[in-house]
Amino acid sequence: MYEKQILLIPGPTMIPPRVLRAMAAPSMGHRSEKFSQIIKEVSENLKKIFQTKNDVYILTSSGSGAMEASVVNFINPQDKVIVLVNGKFGDRYAKINERVGAEVIRLDFEPGVPADPEKVREILAQDTNKEIKAVFVQQNETSTGILNDIKAIKEAMGDHPALLIVDSISGMAVADFPVDEWGADVVVAGSQKAFMIPPGLAFITVSEKAWKVNEQCRSFNFYFDLRAAKKNLAKNTTPYTPATSLIIGLKESIDILLEEGLENIFRKQLKYKEMVREAVKAMGLELLVQDEKYASPAITAIKVPENIAWKDLNNLLVNEFNVMLAGGQDELKGKIFRIGHIGYVHEMDLVVAIAALEMALYKLGYPVELGTGVKACQEVILKYKEVN
Numbered sequence: 001m002y003e004k005q006i007l008l009i010p011g012p013t014m015i016p017p018r019v020l021r022a023m024a025a026p027s028m029g030h031r032s033e034k035f036s037q038i039i040k041e042v043s044e045n046l047k048k049i050f051q052t053k054n055d056v057y058i059l060t061s062s063g064s065g066a067m068e069a070s071v072v073n074f075i076n077p078q079d080k081v082i083v084l085v086n087g088k089f090g091d092r093y094a095k096i097n098e099r100v101g102a103e104v105i106r107l108d109f110e111p112g113v114p115a116d117p118e119k120v121r122e123i124l125a126q127d128t129n130k131e132i133k134a135v136f137v138q139q140n141e142t143s144t145g146i147l148n149d150i151k152a153i154k155e156a157m158g159d160h161p162a163l164l165i166v167d168s169i170s171g172m173a174v175a176d177f178p179v180d181e182w183g184a185d186v187v188v189a190g191s192q193k194a195f196m197i198p199p200g201l202a203f204i205t206v207s208e209k210a211w212k213v214n215e216q217c218r219s220f221n222f223y224f225d226l227r228a229a230k231k232n233l234a235k236n237t238t239p240y241t242p243a244t245s246l247i248i249g250l251k252e253s254i255d256i257l258l259e260e261g262l263e264n265i266f267r268k269q270l271k272y273k274e275m276v277r278e279a280v281k282a283m284g285l286e287l288l289v290q291d292e293k294y295a296s297p298a299i300t301a302i303k304v305p306e307n308i309a310w311k312d313l314n315n316l317l318v319n320e321f322n323v324m325l326a327g328g329q330d331e332l333k334g335k336i337f338r339i340g341h342i343g344y345v346h347e348m349d350l351v352v353a354i355a356a357l358e359m360a361l362y363k364l365g366y367p368v369e370l371g372t373g374v375k376a377c378q379e380v381i382l383k384y385k386e387v388n
């Protein structure tokens, strides 16, 4: 009966009706003048979101396609790379690099702990022959709700020539990331997160320094060949048939983001993070990420309380209260659950989700006084309204 669901997973995120209406437009020729104009406008606007002067290429793929592109266009077999891993997606970067045949120096961090820039500094300092070609990291590690400090990681790299390659799939347009100012070389993002459109598009930007590295790259690529993307974007088109409806939706969603303004979005995301974290603490639940500074403004990971099964909690949330949250992934499956607060989320969606969480936990025998989490959320909302 309800077409509407409070969907608070870290993507696919909810879609604004304005974007849905735009995507319902009749098919358009992907080589037409009209569509080229759309590509031109969207690509220009993507630069504003990425805070870069370099081109941002639109790939028809999920985010992992852009991750793959960010490896196969720059890394050769036997190249040495550092991969910072604080969750499932860092692990994916390590796997893609291994598949290419790179020698991966993998730095693992405990779930809920940010990547330590000092470790990067130490390893690069020992690399006197400058053999390390790149440092890979997630800006926002979605599986654990960590926001890594990209600026500090770049600073720790000093004058080492390695590229800084960042997966910002769930970080872009959520937390500030001035790509050029912070000196990231390759940055990827994905459509189904803060861009508020369905899965199927990914975005990637490449610095001049990274293009020089690309000239020496021999790894196999075809569909994800960024030289083809560059050549075609110069003509306001794409090498292959793009997901036209998604790009039309993207044009609308970027308009929405730019109308709201990046600064306002970042502030809103901090409010959402605070609402959820305060509610969780008030309910006596435990957060996975202890250090506020590194807690993601996109998603909050919460430990599943003892004696409660995530499966039962999730069943109640979905079937009785129409709220969908996300479970844990890989070794965190059943141990944590996650509340996504990214994309087309209104503050009152979070109040509803916290109310649902309280009721579901209450029904499962968890000792929560109804209203405690909701009250904490309300207090944060009011605090921000006074500030503004």
Ligand SMILES: Cc1ncc(COP(=O)(O)O)c(C=O)c1O
Binding pocket: 010, 011, 062, 063, 064, 065, 067, 089, 138, 140, 141, 142, 143, 167, 168, 169, 170, 190, 199
């Ligand atoms: C940080 C991060 N990287 C990579 C991915 C993979 O993207 P996709 O599932 O769109 O391939 C995700 C998806 O959740 C993500 O959050």
